Amino acid sequence: MSTESKPISNEWQAFWLAVGFLTRIPMLVRIDYSQKLMNQCSVYFPLVGLLLGALYAGLFTLLSLAWSPLVCVLLVLCFHLFITGAFHEDGLADSVDALGGGYTVEKRLEIMKDSRIGTYGTVALVMALGLKAALLVNAQSIWLTLLVAPAISRLTPLLLMAYLPYVTDPDKSKSKPVAEGFSRKRLLISCLFTALIALMFSLWLPVLWLAAVTAIITVAMVWGWYLKQQLGGYTGDTLGASVVFCELVLLLGL
Incomplete structure (x- = not known):
């Protein structure tokens, strides 16, 4: 393979690795897996969104031919939970259980690794999904909000990875390869891509740009500060929770 085509091939594999990491969509290319490639794939999180x-x-749009907006939104949320494996929602539940039930950093990390869900996590999931459905139904343009919100919200975990230390057991975490060696140069690319999305679709939804910037910065700063105080850094679960929080703040703004 030529030196020119190899970087293109690596980026193509990194994109599909990001798809496989964040969703249940089958990877349609052969992946030469490595930790370096896993580090590189994070730049594509907003694109996967x-x-x-x-x-x-x-x-x-298809479902709205037959049912009311509320029914369509709930069905789309069911599809979302299936296609992503409730990846970020699982992180939200584990994070809230740990931060609500643990009194030391060690205990919080222990609770976070427990596969069982507690009261705090259950309440957080119910409220987050219910609020998300209500906000989507009341959005000015439901289909456009559904289109852009997943991309914008997936920039937030990249900011947390760039500016906070990784604190959980690296040998037991799925996010370890993404966390190690995170490139801020690639973070800049993700920021520019997300900004382009917000600017482009602001032509149809003028408040989008302001809502996007507010959601990303607010969640990154507030959630990041809280994690620094409670854990000393971030874990894979807290990154997932940041996506859910950013989506909700974005939807509130819209």
Whole structure:
């Protein structure tokens, strides 16, 4: 393989690795897996979010031919939970259980690794999904909100990875390869891509740009500060929770 085509091949594999990491969508290319490639794939998280958003918006448009907006939104949320394996929602539940039930850093990390869900996590999931459905139904443009929200919200965990230390047991965490060696140069690329999405779709939804910037910065700063105080850094679960929080703040702004 030529030196020119190899970087292109690596980026193509990194994109599909990001798809496989964040969703249940089958990877359609052969992946030469390495920790370096896993580090590189994080730049594509917002792009994977846009891919998911396109699926959600398309499904909503199709379903709206037969059912009310509320029914369509709930069905889209069911599809979202299936196609992502409730990846971020699982992180939200584990994070809230740990931060609500642990009194030391060690105990919080122990609770976070427990596969069982507690009262705090259950309440957080119910409220987050219910609020998300209500906000989507009341959005100015439901299909457009479904399209852009997943992309914008997936920039937040990249900011946390760039500016906070990784604190959980690296040998037992799925996010270890992403966390190690995170490139801020690639973070800049993700920021520019997300900004382009917000600017482009602000032509149809003028408040989008302001809502996007507010959601990303607010969640990154507030959630990041809280994690620094409670854990000393971030874990894979708290990154998932940041996506859910950013989506909710974005939807509130819209």
